[in-house]
Amino acid sequence: MGNATITDQDSQIRPLSQDKIPRDEFLKMRDENLARWSCGGDVDLDEAAAYHKAMVPEKHHAHVSRHAVATGACLTQPRGGFATLDMHKDLLQKLEVDGLADILPTTTDSYTRNERFGQAADGLTASEAKGRSLLNGFPLVNHGIDRIREIVDQVNRPIIALTGTAMPRMTGEIAYAGGMTGYLGSGIAYTTSYTKEFSIADGIRNYQYLDRLAALYLEKGVELHRRQPSFLTGTNVTPSIGIMVAVLDALLAAEQGVKHYGLELTQVMHPIQDAASIAACKDLVQEYLHRAGHKDVFTPVSSLHWMGAWPANRAQASAMVVYGGFIAKVGGAHNVTTKSTSEALGIPTPEYNAEGLVMSRMGIYLARDFTFEGHPEYQLEKEMIELEVRTILDKVLEMGNGDVAKGATAAFEAGVMDVPWSPNRGCQSLIMPARDDKGYLRILDPGKMPFPKDTLRYHRDQLQQRADNKGITFGPDLAIDSVYELSEEMAKLMPYPLAS
């Protein structure tokens, strides 16, 4: 059952590189993969492709995303998953009918994420017996293709699998064969953010498999939505770092033949910086894809509600939910991943989850066609992000002699690429972000990342102002203060009464 065995076999056959996995070799890899768990044998790619083709276009994530980009719309998508079929069906029903979700989620449980399907089976049995979810998500491999299709047939929107994992091979096969049309995850982003011992090279290999699978569906006439999670650790991830990882993961996917690849950025909760970040991401991903000869990859950008600590107070949290919808739309994102007022309290009920969707939708509506383009601060932010991303990515590509997979692994090892607050041992995690006095996220300490001197000086000057104004020593305390800030009680954020 251990994933290590699979990757070990791979590394004997195939040294790490960005190269497309040859068809015959991939088919052999699939056989080995699917033999690991009983329902793997149920996957029949031609039959699955036919099932996808028979679905109405409105249930295809790829179709809905392309429509959103063409019309300038911002889709809403929550997270969510419960253990049993009935509970999960009920959840998706509420998210669609009450929440008006444009894209429906299926979050998997932690056992499934770690490919512990035996434990997931026990958790599912116990949940069915007790009538409440003992798993923190939907164990999609244990439910299998037929039951997933029962859900797909019941809803009227596309379903995306959300399985925060560095091991997507089995869940990807079952989710796509079951009729889910989107899958979130990527080799660099998830490995550096969700694992401790897993190597970035093995994470890349595992997602090369999934991307190659999506390309195989495309060969059969089915365009699937693949998506990359550059929210990373979700803790004050500055725009340029998220975008660097997004570009690298996109290049890796494109090499496997993926033509539809979404990119996710976490909101920093500053509308100008978020708008600059989304715009820069759109441009930079296409710039690097074109440079590598990939001229026909569709790359919509998703904006994610604040991924750091939330306030426990529901009224305060509701403002962040609405604002998150507004920020996504104003920034030009074509999808927003929503949270709810329960965020600080735990997994939301279907009702609170649906409420968060409608709050976000109202935020999107109120944003109308407003834009920050032309605003001097927007221009400055976008230029700084672009300069930082190009400076570091060019170095990463150079380190791999043009091979993205080799460049990325070498860069993380050397600290040229880094992720703040990463739990992964292969990631130095020396880079330290903090929020400045105007609310922008800045780089307090670049670690070993070769940021341009000019932008680094600007970041530090801005943070020095915060240190002076707030009476905090310039240093790690600024970063820590920024981790807590948005979750603080109202009384601490703004004095009351103001006139006192």
Next chain:
Amino acid sequence: MSEVNKGVLVTGVIGSDTHIVGNRILSRALEQEGFRVVSLGALTPAAEFVEAAIETNADAILVSSLYGQGELDCDGFRDLCTEAGLSDILLYIGGYLVVGDQPWEEVRIRFRDMGFDRAFPPGTRPSDVTNVLEQDIAARRADAKQGA
């Protein structure tokens, strides 16, 4: 960093939980307060906490759990310590310890019954921990002396 060693602490996030940020902030704050901190990081099995505590002759183990499955992960934790000969070690736990919305007092008592000397609710800041920790360790050391 203080010159006085106020105690040796083992910290980490238990089970399949990757939420490292708060734990890292806490570990850093404890070091600044003069404790020696052995930081095990995210995704740490219960047995690893105990092994580290034995190796370093630790005064306390501070467990973080942020994903709701702490109750399952910490089941039998005190027994593991006792079996390893650490019957007097101080055990703290903090975070989002259970699934769903349950009254904190009930959660606290449940974890006390599981052998945790103190349980800290969501929103706890490092200073809330350092103050009581120093007292608890001093009390344990005094007890040990009396016993000996």
